[in-house]
Structure formats: C-alpha cells, structure tokens
Amino acid sequence: MSGGVRGVGVDTVDLGAFAASLAEPGTRFADAFTATERRQCRERAAARGADPSSSAPARREDPLARHLAGRWAVKEAVIKAWSAALYGSPPPIAPDLLRWQEIETVCDAWGRPAVRLSGEVARQVAATVGQDVRWHxxxxxxxDTAVAFVVLEGP
Known part of the structure; x- marks a missing residue:
C-alpha cells in the first residue's frame, strides 16, 4: 500500500485504578471488551501467572485486569490516532455513542497485537480516512502502567 502516516495515538492506563473501575458494578468497562479480547486476556493471564522461579517481588494485582487494561489503552490510542487523522473535522461518532467493542485488539499465536474494527466504527473509519488503512x-x-502506541497508516 502506498500511503503515509495519517495519525498517531498513545495512551497509558494505571493498572490499580483500572482494576478498581473494572470491579465496580455498572462500570462502562463491562461491555467494552469482546469475547475474543476477554478470552485472550484470560489465556495470557493464566500463561503469565505467578512464576515461582521469578526473583521479582510478588504484586497484588488482578492478572486479568492487567491484560484488559492494555486492551483499553489500545482502544483509546486508536481513537486518538483516528482523531489526529481528522484534525479540523468533527468526530464522526459522538463520544457517548461509540461502541468500544467495535475496536478490538486481537493477538496472533505469538502474542503480537493488531486492531480489528467492526460495526459503525469500521464504517466511519472507511468513510473518513479510507478502506485501506493499516493500524500498527x-x-x-x-x-503499574499499561501503555499502547498506535499508528494509523493510510492512503
């Protein structure tokens, strides 16, 4: 694909604050993640559980929340990269109408993350920056921090 960088987004998430928010009844995070994101995070948390051979001090944290926090950071960074590509234009989806599940982080067999869009988000990205975009x-x-960096490349 010939094209260039259209936008860049970065987001950091405090793991403790995220875990506390995730545990609250009625939280906005309840519907923010797809079944695939939840499954991959559970698998990753189980695979990277407490390592008895590790010399690092044990942290009191929820391993599932740790991995979901990373996915949340990706979702936020995607919005920021897309927003940068639309500089000077109003957002095509009002913030209160955005369906966070439509921005999905999926990992390949080696744990490398990629972005998969669906629904209205996918339609609006195609309409505003093109169908042949790539997310890095x-x-x-x-x-105690998760960080995501996203580059939107497009025509």
Whole structure:
C-alpha cells in the first residue's frame, strides 16, 4: 500500500485504578471488551501467572485486569490516532455513542497485537480516512502502567 502516516495515538492506563473501575458494578468497562479480547486476556493471564522461579517481588494485582487494561489503552490510542487523522473535522461518532467493542485488539499465536474494527466504527473509519488503512500497534506493561502506541497508516 502506498500511503503515509495519517495519525498517531498513545495512551497509558494505571493498572490499580483500572482494576478498581473494572470491579465496580455498572462500570462502562463491562461491555467494552469482546469475547475474543476477554478470552485472550484470560489465556495470557493464566500463561503469565505467578512464576515461582521469578526473583521479582510478588504484586497484588488482578492478572486479568492487567491484560484488559492494555486492551483499553489500545482502544483509546486508536481513537486518538483516528482523531489526529481528522484534525479540523468533527468526530464522526459522538463520544457517548461509540461502541468500544467495535475496536478490538486481537493477538496472533505469538502474542503480537493488531486492531480489528467492526460495526459503525469500521464504517466511519472507511468513510473518513479510507478502506485501506493499516493500524500498527505496540502494547506494553511496566510496573503499574499499561501503555499502547498506535499508528494509523493510510492512503
């Protein structure tokens, strides 16, 4: 594809605050994640559970929330990258009408993240920046923070 960088987005998530919000009844995070995101996060949390051979001090954290926080950071970074591509134009989807599940982080067999859009988000991205866009994602955890960096590349 010939094209260039259309937008860049970055987001950080405090793991403790995210876990507390995730645990609250009626939280907006209840419907923010797809079944695939939840499954992949459960699998990743189980695979990276407490390692008895590790010399690192044990943290009191919810491993599932840790991985979901990374997915949340990706969702926010996608919106920021898309928004940067639309600089000077109003958002095509009102913030209160955005369906967060339509921005999905999926990982390949080696754990590398990618973005998959669906529904109205996919339609509006195609209408505003083109159908042949690519999302480049970097996702990391460090200490009590998850961070995502997203680049929107398009025609």
């Amino acid at each position: 994602v970097s996702l990391s955890h460090d200490g």
